[in-house]
Amino acid sequence: MPATAAVAPPPTAPEQLAARLSSGDSDESLLPTLREIKNQIIGNRTKKLLYLRLRAVPKIVALLSSSSSPSPVIVQAAAAVGSFACGVEEGVRAVLDASSVPHLTVLLSHPDAKVVDSAARSLRIIFQSKLAPKYDFLLEENKTFLLSLLNSTNENITELAASIVAHSCEKPTEQTSLCDAGVVQKLVSLLGGSSNQRDTSLDAISAIVKNNPEVATKFVSISNGKAFNSLMGLMQDRYPRTRLLACVCLISIEQAFPVYFQEMQIKTKLILILLDLIEEAGRVGDEAPFVLKGLIGESEELHRQALSVTAAERLCGYLRKGKAVLEARRLEGILLVLAELGSKLEQSRAQLIELQVPSLIIDLLKHDCAQVRVAACHVIKNISRSLKHLCAGRFGSESIVMPLVQLLCDSSTSVQTAALDAICNVAVNLTTKKSVLLQSGGVSILCQLARSMHSEVRLKSVRALRNLMFLLDRKDKDLIFTELTVSTLTILISDPDPLVQEHALALAGNFVDGSGVSTKFIFSEDISIIDAVSRQLKGECSPGMCIQGMFFLANMAAENESQKDAVMDCILPTSLDLAISPPNSFLVTFLQSKERLLRLSTLWCLINLVNPDQRNSLRVSALQGAGIISQLKTMVNDPCLDCKLRVRMVLERCLENRE
């Protein structure tokens, strides 16, 4: 007979449930309320936030510590606390603010096993959050407590102990202390337990071993290498998450104790497993590329090895198949691995270019996620370190340059600076074609960014302009300079950041390289670039700045008589200098520098000043008076051959002039 279906009662409004928590009761009458709250918030961020606003958490936490709360109530209250802390940062804060951790910790010793389980599970969830407090392992009582948890027969409690270690163990002193207390051995024994125990134990071992050669050495000696072999076995575990965590653990050991991993076999295996894991669903696939990047790091050997096992092809394959659907985190990770592969070896860059990586990732420069855009810029920056391909014009096309230029106006500063780095390299035009950057509106933006309040943005823009200016024809140089302005350049030459100063001077040097320099740019109204350079060279400045300043003066002195005179005015002591110090030019100090390139750049300036022409004799006399010729005579046997040859060039020219 058909019967009317039972209708579930409508859910009680959160406001009502929260109000019931305030009733002051702590007995079993609260059980339905707690269960309903717990059921409503599980997996439901909106409901969690709503209950947070209704201040449900402090009331629930109070039940944990109430001596009159029966066990079933405590179990549900603990579960609810754990649920609030799961995946919602505001929830974690709320449970921490309500002092739930000490209350839950006390419950780990409760006579009721269900209470213990519930408390342990909730604490584990809390300790998965970065916001959870760090456990102080250096306190003896804390260490003892931790060991007692590890010795427990309760799986939830041992998992909790491992989570606490994974979350809190950071300093070498903590790592050593835990290792000496036998914690590592306990964790190793958990590797044979359930899947959850294995995973949390792997996490904890990684934290204890990380960057600690002493602890890593002890680990590999445990049971004559059996612990290490267990890890190797877990790389082949049927669960992807366990395989990933085993890889992380092995990489931590390898980086702390590389001697143990001299054979390439294990590292190759790690690379292959991580490449496979990138295909896994969920967080495992998202995190695997980051782990791979951490493995290959800055090791040329591992870069080569990764290429030999077709890592580049596989990563490109993942992008080709699914870049439109891959999670942003995974995309970012894949791009960062590609960037890493292109960072050091020319053979890697060549392979990535052959695989059409630049074309493959162009649209990722417009991805919604800022980190993906940054990672795509890193790929282009690193691959464009290839001089061979810069010369072939591989990075100068509109399809690459235009999206990068657009990113210069990105709302995220980290995207802007990443784009600036990429543009810095692609701006080096080694082809005979006109640079796309000159026609793209990029110059105006770079000049604006050179005036940014943000010093990193200023530095990178000036660097890019310097590279753009390299061997450019005079007309285009003048156009850039008109946009930048003399006053901006003089300000940059005196920037508070020494690196900005250095690159601004190099930019100025590139500008005056080549013939036909218009003096309107060098001596403009009351502002003079050469005065700005002179002030810097006479003040306290870094060797790098002095070198660029001297190359600027050398280039000026290679132009014509009036510019040579201007350089002489700059380098000779003024009447003020004469009044307060011995009448030597700062060039004498530069010529005495231990920095070879500073001596060289100074010598080239002098060579150009005494280049045979009409007013040479006057200049030679002036240099003599400033102590420069005497200094040069002491340098005829300079330890640097290049310097020695240039000293002789100057002295020969001075002698020719006298004759």
Added chain:
Amino acid sequence: MPVRVVETTSPSHSSGQDLSSAQPSPPSCSLLCAGRSFCGTQNVSSLQKDEAWKVNVRIQGCDIEHGFLCGTMEALNVPLADTPVVTFWEGEIVDAKNHTFFTGKWEATPEDDIRHWSKFPSFTPLLSQIEDDGGKSLDLSNYPYIFMRWKEQYFVNVGADCGLTIAGFYYVCFSCTDGSISGFYYDPNSSPFQKLELKCMNAKPGGFSFSSYELV
């Protein structure tokens, strides 16, 4: 074909200027740097006729630490071409660390190497020290000449079917004193000892000037 790495991980590394003064120094010279131009001739005479092409060379990149440099070579008045022919080349600097006097590839035997290097008067004092191992223990940091091999990699502005060959390579000697270059082209299938002679060019009327870039 081995391609030399350009190390640019350090932000202060410059392909145009070497800021390091670490020792022992590889052979280096401020006239051998990115941006520097040279011009001269290559003798391409054969038994049938005397011929010389005007040649312009520009250094595009220089990584002294890894013994690598690269640039372009422009050959003018080439009979088979309507326009000047530009090629991109990569160079190896003989520094005993990254590269020795023995080529070890490009169909050049050690005997070919010695035969070509011996064409440079500046090589003669070094001969006895390189016969066994190509000069692995030589210290060339204070020698006023830099020896290199330049290998053209591809045509920049014409097709590979232009009728010209870039199968061979140059043995090159660079004078640190005045930046002059001489070289000999080696290709088993071409006329032997075609000579390259170049002088360092000033872009400016009043002396030498310098331009630089820095890859990040």
